[in-house]
Amino acid sequence: MPRLDLGGLxxxxxxxxxxxxxxxxxxxxxxxxxxDAADVRQARAALRxxxxxxxxxLEAFDEAWEAWLDAARPSPLADPAVQxxxxxxxxxxxxxxxxxxxxxxxxxxxxxxxxxLRERDFAQMSDAERTAAMRLLSRLARRGPTRRSRRPRPSRxxxxxxxxxxxxxxxxxxxxxPLERRWHAPGVQERPVVLILDVSxxxxxxxxxxxxxxxxxxxARRRVEAYAFGTRLTxxxxxLSGRDAGRALxxxxxxxxxxxxxxxxxEALAELNRVHGRRVGRNAVVVILSDGWDxxxxxxxxxxxxxxxxxxxxxxxxxxxxxxxxxxxxARGMAAALPHVDHFLSGHSVASLEELADLLEGEM
Amino acid sequence: xGWASVGEVRxxxxxxxxxADEALATAVYLAGAIDQPLxxxxxxxxxxxxxxxxAASARxxxxxxxxxxxxxxxxxxxxxxxxxxxxxxLRAAEHGRPAPQLYSREFLVRRPLLEALEADDDVVLLIDExxxxxxxxxxxxxxxxxxxxxxxxELGTITAHRRPLVILTSNRTRELHDALxxxxxxxxxxxxxxxxEAEIVRARLPGVPExxxxxxxxxxxxxxxxxxxxxxxxxxxxxxxxxxxxxxxxDLQSTLGVALKVREDIDRVRAEGLLTGA
Numbered sequence: 182m183p184r185l186d187l188g189g190l191x192x193x194x195x196x197x198x199x200x201x202x203x204x205x206x207x208x209x210x211x212x213x214x215x216x217d218a219a220d221v222r223q224a225r226a227a228l229r230x231x232x233x234x235x236x237x238x239l240e241a242f243d244e245a246w247e248a249w250l251d252a253a254r255p256s257p258l259a260d261p262a263v264q265x266x267x268x269x270x271x272x273x274x275x276x277x278x279x280x281x282x283x284x285x286x287x288x289x290x291x292x293x294x295x296x297x298l299r300e301r302d303f304a305q306m307s308d309a310e311r312t313a314a315m316r317l318l319s320r321l322a323r324r325g326p327t328r329r330s331r332r333p334r335p336s337r338x339x340x341x342x343x344x345x346x347x348x349x350x351x352x353x354x355x356x357x358x359p360l361e362r363r364w365h366a367p368g369v370q371e372r373p374v375v376l377i378l379d380v381s382x383x384x385x386x387x388x389x390x391x392x393x394x395x396x397x398x399x400x401a402r403r404r405v406e407a408y409a410f411g412t413r414l415t416x417x418x419x420x421l422s423g424r425d426a427g428r429a430l431x432x433x434x435x436x437x438x439x440x441x442x443x444x445x446x447x448e449a450l451a452e453l454n455r456v457h458g459r460r461v462g463r464n465a466v467v468v469i470l471s472d473g474w475d476x477x478x479x480x481x482x483x484x485x486x487x488x489x490x491x492x493x494x495x496x497x498x499x500x501x502x503x504x505x506x507x508x509x510x511x512a513r514g515m516a517a518a519l520p521h522v523d524h525f526l527s528g529h530s531v532a533s534l535e536e537l538a539d540l541l542e543g544e545m
Numbered sequence: 546x547g548w549a550s551v552g553e554v555r556x557x558x559x560x561x562x563x564x565a566d567e568a569l570a571t572a573v574y575l576a577g578a579i580d581q582p583l584x585x586x587x588x589x590x591x592x593x594x595x596x597x598x599x600a601a602s603a604r605x606x607x608x609x610x611x612x613x614x615x616x617x618x619x620x621x622x623x624x625x626x627x628x629x630x631x632x633x634x635l636r637a638a639e640h641g642r643p644a645p646q647l648y649s650r651e652f653l654v655r656r657p658l659l660e661a662l663e664a665d666d667d668v669v670l671l672i673d674e675x676x677x678x679x680x681x682x683x684x685x686x687x688x689x690x691x692x693x694x695x696x697x698x699e700l701g702t703i704t705a706h707r708r709p710l711v712i713l714t715s716n717r718t719r720e721l722h723d724a725l726x727x728x729x730x731x732x733x734x735x736x737x738x739x740x741x742e743a744e745i746v747r748a749r750l751p752g753v754p755e756x757x758x759x760x761x762x763x764x765x766x767x768x769x770x771x772x773x774x775x776x777x778x779x780x781x782x783x784x785x786x787x788x789x790x791x792x793x794x795x796d797l798q799s800t801l802g803v804a805l806k807v808r809e810d811i812d813r814v815r816a817e818g819l820l821t822g823a
Contacts, residue, residue, distance in 0.1 A: 332617075349631055349632065419720075458774060488774065
């Protein structure tokens, strides 16, 4: 899928005598953001409407558009990372098989490339967009919940509890007279997070991107546990740790055997509760990333979700399908799980994971 | 005193009524023989802490125990200053007593690690539930265990007179740092086989009727095979046998709460009749 700079299109239009200033460009960006960017015809129509202002312009636009598309088709040698470093906007491809899988997402008026990328559905992204989005995800993964630590920190003023050790030290300066009292208050530490990623077939369009997020979280934060499940549960924390993201992902892919297979949420959670129960401590935030399609027994999902919600601090479910406003949690697994979930988010785009980061950092 | 062989360790532990298998006895022997800390992991109630206790009394050594907890720091683990006595000494000095050396050994409070370091007698140092401490403390521990020396700013460096036998336990609520693990010998304590568990019950509860020991161990083995949230440990087995002994009955069903502490587990065992005929 081409990934182009609107500036190039504007230059071609100008060469053909169409007045294309900064004002028109801004409008074009916004127009592009407002339509379904996955649909090349919609994008073309939007840009045409935004950039042309006279009847004569239309012919010039058609020529410029073709030339622009040709120029923009990435050569096989082009490094996506290089492309993403250049100014550009996310430009629709013709959809194809990928486009059909996702549903159009209403986009707010936005005109920066990052904005576009943030809102874009993972399933509809081009490879280059994925590369750029992964960078955003890595940054997001550093954000997570905190909690009060039992390890006290020196505090200013009279908050917390008296710190006798430091008070004594200060007293020495006044001949042993404890004139200045010192205090300490509880510090803050990272709250453990458990990320459970569904890698079954129905999650295929999202699993790679979400796994990247999971990997970045394991690498960036101290107390993150990662699991993947399809028909059974695999612990990925060890595989995903280490600085080299590429190798970590390769190890994880090798470890989780049932990529793109069936789903048994209940069984996977049962194993988590029993075998790894200690790692899901009372103070952990558990995040399940799954579309909720389940071929197992919904009764089991209910029972295990109930157990999990009792042992975890908070239970969050990210479902990429929820991005569609028409979505209703009718999938059996999802319906069974939902009553036990504290927060139900979408998780289909960078923006939705930003929402997760905001949630994790907030009061929950 | 040091041990000469693995067999000696096993026999010595057995005399303390702790039945160690070959692998555990070897690990304990090595911890003493090559002066490396031993990290014990295993499910709750398999006898990790008990190993240290038995090893200490088997050596005729003193057990120094550091219970890790969240927020533990150097002042809980190593040393602290007795600030109230320091203040009093300062006050006394105002009334004509000689001026005290405030940061001297006189006002030093020894916490378990320092106690183990400075001990002249044989000591077994148990660092219990390391996984509850945080990374910062783990890093400190790493330094402590590699040199057996600590520096207290006001006093200088203190080096171990003799290396104690060190046993660390972890419940695996989180993964310990690899660097710490590398410093240690490692042993995973598994659930014992039913026959062995019966021997343990007999060793811990001398005079327990044979049928109670066997029935309890058989029941526990069945529970461990079942799909339960929390499996009973050896500690629970012994408690269960003791409970039956105290009641003078053999009623496993009504005393299930000794072994299982999760309501869903108890319901499940009753509903599925897992203990019928046991």
